[in-house]
Amino acid sequence: MPSPETAANAIPIGNASSSATVLLQARRLGFAIDGRTLWHDLDLTLRAGERLAVAGASGSGKTLLLRTLAGLEPVQTGELIFHERPLSNWSMPAYRARVVYVPQRPALPEGQVEAALRMPFQFRVHRHQRFPSNRARELLAMLGRDEKFLQQRTERLSGGEAQIVAMLRALLIGPDVLLLDEPTASLDARAVGAIETLVESWLRAQPQRACVWTSHDRQQLQRISDRVLSLGVVA
Template structure:
């Protein structure tokens, strides 16, 4: 069996003096699609943020390719483990401007914007070249999430963290996001994704197994 791409050993997160979760262990292997499930307020988003290196842990250790996160620079790590928020922040301007600007970050050199790749992602979604020239101010919430997803996927991360990415979308647009992520993962069998969603049927479609978080007693 292959080695885990990402693993957690006895990790814990607390706010003030209250543990949200602790003694948490899991492993994510190449090609896996993992769901994080549990009731609202149990800390699913906090777990994704910790995995992304956005929030500090108060206990335990995360490792990536067998190395503690402390062994990576955060830009280096976040280029490989990308967090997709349910309310993405886009820059003023067009869709293509948002897709191109990420390559201005030093960590993504010498990668470059590849319009052909983007069009291949857009085609199954029923969108063409003209979509790239739309102003982000005129996009629906679902379209803005598609842009954020494209912006992440074009960077070829190894792990994609999807935090309620289709919340408040209609079913058709939500399934377009699912198609997009699935297409990205099929390009490289080692790529992984971790989903949170309140839509149980969606999680059954897009993930292979689950990690359940339970509410800690006060």
């Protein structure tokens, strides 16, 4: 059972042991927007195998926290450390190839779903790997979609389908850490279950993986996380 904790002292509970490798660490992170402090002195340690949930009311900065962890927002105060190296020592593309953020409302390029899935493999940072075509079809099948889905145009996808494509795309490039921002917000119950299973099997497939979720659904947070980081608890 996860328990709410304050941002300042999130302690791991559940099945991730405190001896596991630390993948991602945030030290004394602070974020202010338009003169309003969203959080400060936020410490966070994400260990291999862990599933961390970020909870908090709307406007508490859950999305901004994930975006900061993804390196999409500049670190205002504090520091981020990934694999024992500060973020400033990482080349951003290399870091983001391993710590992948999936936004709540994914924006996909115009064109077919398959092209959208293949797109990241054109980036220099992924050029050493080839598009895992079979794996894509496998994962798609797990989500209850067939081959035809790959030929659909992204402009015609529903919000939920776009989330599925974005999730799939993130998984296919093989990250170490997934940052999932309300990844199932527009999905029906069956698809929610499928996504949760998918992330779970991805997480267990290799030891050096971890993920961070945000969700408004308390029951879901209990299902999918080992511990909860509550934003907006500390003043």
